[in-house]
Amino acid sequence: MNLRQDPHAPPPFATLRLDAISRWFGRVPALRELTIEVARGEFVALLGPSGCGKSTTLACLAGLQPLTSGTIWRDEERIDTLPAERRGFGMVFQNYALFPHLTVQRNVEFGLAMRRAGRAERQAKAREALRTVRLEEHGGKRPAQLSGGQQQRVAIARALAFEPQIVLMDEPLSNLDAGLRVDLRAEIKRLHESLGLTTVYVTHDQSEALSLATKIVVMKDGCAEQVGPPEELYRAPSSAYVARFMGYRNTVQGTVRSVTADGVLVDFGGQSVLGTFMSPGAPAPGRRVVVALHPEDLVPGGAAPRPVQDSAAPGAPAGRVDASVEVIEYHGRTTQVVARTADGTALRVQTDRPLHRGEPVHLYIRADRALVYSDDGDAGELDALAEQVA
Template sequence: MSDKGFTELRLDGVSRSFGSANALKDLRLNIKGQEFVALLGPSGCGKSTALNCLAGLLPLSGGSIWIDEKRIDGLAPEARGFGMVFQNYALFPHMSVRANIGFGLKMRRVSKVDTKRRVDEALRLVQLTEHASKFPAQLSGGQQQRVAIARAVVLEPPVVLMDEPLSNLDAKLRIEMRMEIRRLHQTFGLTTVYVTHDQEEALSLADRLVVLRDGEVQQIGAPEEVYAQPANGYVASFMGYRNMLTLDVVSADGSGIVVEGTGIRLSGTNRDGLTAGQAVTAIRPEDFVIGDVTANSVEVTVEIVEYHGRELSVSARLPSGEPVYFRTDKRLAPGDTAKISVPAERVLVFAP
């Protein structure tokens, strides 16, 4: 049950408009066979539109979709043969687990012997063999999700499309199912396109991330590249750089830059070739440390402290009154003052 049928899935300038609103603009993406690609962004960024265009559920307003040298955007959804896992699983409540998984094979008139063999294999791989005769209402959320995945992959599709399949699960189950999806992707040798708004989910699952904003691609890259080297301030803010401080450029020298504001002066990396004017300075909360450890230090007033197990998540105020967020294992309380600092290489400076 592996996907060996093609080398590359190509989206060539794919666009989709709803009236005068452009939900997706000129999406260009090459996906290799057996690659796991995550479309990432907030609600309304165009990621589900892109997935529905791939599935054939929405016609294109522009561009084309290709599998190797075959153009497929004119094909009906069922003719594309893609597997799809929906957010709400879309299981048939009156059918057993076995019948749900085998439904697509029955519609394709696959022989009973071959259907039984393929469903048995799918049940084994999603670890639901002993639940084959149960109905969806008798299963947990995670088990229902595994049924939905098995139903998609039992068809031996060239591509599996997943639309936020973990969003209805609790936090513990989401973590477990992330590992399960990655395991199944590797076991089946699938090509997977996965839509999510959760950057942690995307980082842990995907071979490559596609970050979207207002229907346009902001960055495509490996998880470690997008995480550590965001292309712009939007990607930085979405990938966990919670501190986005508007400061003035003091000086710039090659990739180095110095910015300052009321009571704060920082050295960092000049990501947009700025030489003057205002800049947005991006810093992750976990990159701050307590104390005057580096030249990049500032005194803050603690406002809110949240206990997160081994560390505290702290919301504080800069001398300018602007909020700043950091994490620490040191005990702090609202009203405390603290000096925090950050290494210059962890400070990214973008155009506003």
């Protein structure tokens, strides 16, 4: 956008900092001393299951809810004491929150009217914002005459019209069907980059977080479980919980058999598999652990297995699990398979190899791709998470 700078806009900032913020609802702690830093230009995704505190974080940041304790800073300026309208954030919600009786153009102007912009300025900025989201042809329509994706773009235009430095988005794509979600996701990324925005984005969808964010905050019970760039969280999740959110759909319990120079040998699925221990401290034989495996890292070798080194990193010994193909879901180029081991462990496998129901299959795993965590007794919780994590 190329709009005149709002004279009331706050000066450019370097860092937004949520410092040990807590929010209690009666006796329920929704946020517990959560600290997050957002640098200017970052796209930060708050990722986690329902109830972990994502929306509350955003509401506290926006000034829609008070903090129970903690502070929020824009550089040296404390902003948690400011009312919402003086924090200068643009907000986009899941349900669009458009006025049905106003035209698209007037809906976008509304936010500017709240900020006491004059009529001509309002109209020009709203038109410009609609152009930015590629809806300039639709200004005269009412929201009901637009598709869900278009309505959400109007909501984004409304948030962008007053050129906020920081845009807060709470599950903006979750009411859209799959195709529109992917299109609008690309649009949000384009806007973030081309307008030089700073974005804080709430989602429970790992693919959204991975594709959009420059930094992901995985939240659990009102705290940040791990914070980092998507590649880092994907490569080295700090717990089985984070691994789940990074697409490691298999989190199976096992027992440490031995510890070697190459890694930790774990018994699970009726076999021993070599993996990499990721938790703090050292594993000891007999210790209960959780092994996290990405479906793509379970490579079917068929009845006549390929040599182990085919599926192993140079020098790294591979593990093998034997299972039987139970469920096959065809997804075009790849197939999602549920394979079951002799001891009843279900493993999710993603492969481009044709497999058949009932077929015995050897699944090869690179040692550096079998991530081993100490078992914190939350295996049941992880299974419940599986229901939520795509």
